[in-house]
Amino acid sequence: MKKLYSRPESLNKSASGFCPGCMHGTITKITAQVIDELELGEKTICCLPVGCGTLGLLYWNLDLVGCAHGRAPAVATGIKRSRPQNLVFTYQGDGDLGAIGTAEIIHAANRGENFTTIFVNNSIYGMTGGQMAPTTLVGQKSTTSPTGRDPALAGYPMNISEIIASLRAPAYVARFAVNTPANINKAKAGIKKAFEIQLRNGGFTFIEILSNCPTNWGMTPLETLDFIEEQTMKQFPLGIFKEPEEEIDKC
Numbered sequence: 001m002k003k004l005y006s007r008p009e010s011l012n013k014s015a016s017g018f019c020p021g022c023m024h025g026t027i028t029k030i031t032a033q034v035i036d037e038l039e040l041g042e043k044t045i046c047c048l049p050v051g052c053g054t055l056g057l058l059y060w061n062l063d064l065v066g067c068a069h070g071r072a073p074a075v076a077t078g079i080k081r082s083r084p085q086n087l088v089f090t091y092q093g094d095g096d097l098g099a100i101g102t103a104e105i106i107h108a109a110n111r112g113e114n115f116t117t118i119f120v121n122n123s124i125y126g127m128t129g130g131q132m133a134p135t136t137l138v139g140q141k142s143t144t145s146p147t148g149r150d151p152a153l154a155g156y157p158m159n160i161s162e163i164i165a166s167l168r169a170p171a172y173v174a175r176f177a178v179n180t181p182a183n184i185n186k187a188k189a190g191i192k193k194a195f196e197i198q199l200r201n202g203g204f205t206f207i208e209i210l211s212n213c214p215t216n217w218g219m220t221p222l223e224t225l226d227f228i229e230e231q232t233m234k235q236f237p238l239g240i241f242k243e244p245e246e247e248i249d250k251c
């Protein structure tokens with residue numbers, strides 16, 4: 001019988017330690033599937049963040065670098081410039097990328113560095129217990145905004161993809177979600193496209209993926225998927241914000 005589904009080669013055979021229902025596991029899996037499909041497992045270097053994505057140190061069967069909080073784009077810049085033959089990507093949460101690491105991601109994008117960032121936006125600091133992030137929705141409760149985010153005190157959520165797409169250099173900037181099987185497939189296609197652009201030296205590619213945090217949102221996994229559809233997407237609409245001209249010509 002033909003085997004249709006198996007664990008990607010780019011993942012280790014360890015059990016997941018992500019919380020039950022957390023979509024970090026799915027995003028990790030689809031990224032590993034893309035690396036397998038491109039047969040790039042031996043050539044890929046992943047720069048990991050601080051946050052729940054750090055757990056990837058246990059899961060990825062790739063060359064890995066654990067980076068200081070928010071600094072993965074700076075590390076990826078050095079690696080890709082010195083090893084242009086490798087596929088290089090960062091995997092970062094919204095606290096890591098959109099708060100302490102804002103300078104690193106904006107300037108790497110502005111320089112048009114030829115690596116890919118996978119930005120997992122679950123609108124909260126997951127690993128540290130659910131504090132407000134720059135991406136927390138207006139009115140969304142967190143441990144540091146127990147009555148909901150108040151723009152008068154904390155400002156409005158930051159739409160990082162739109163900010164990056166406003167820069168001249170980035171090649172491909174898109175936002176996906178992983179709340180339905182169809183959206184998971186689209187996110188996987190977006191990751192593949194970003195990697196393919198990098199492989200032909202097309203410049204900086206940025207994939208934002210709307211995700212969840214059942215533990216700190218205080219919801220069941222299924223409730224979080226509805227929340228993404230009904231609330232998160234209002235603030236963070238899905239779409240392609242920037243793509244290479246030749247891709248647009250093909251459409």
Ligand SMILES: Cc1ncc(C[n+]2csc(CCOP(=O)(O)OP(=O)(O)O)c2C)c(N)n1
Nearest residue numbers: 050051052069093094095096124125126127
């Ligand atoms: C320099 C530094 N500051 C703060 C921390 C504490 N810290 C660890 S993870 C984290 C937030 C992670 O949130 P996010 O990036 O959204 O990832 P998630 O866990 O939600 O996937 C923080 C603030 C740290 N480890 N290092």
Ligand code: SF4
Nearest residue numbers: 019022052126213214
């Ligand atoms: S704390 Fe949140 S983001 Fe982290 S593994 Fe658990 S559910 Fe996922």
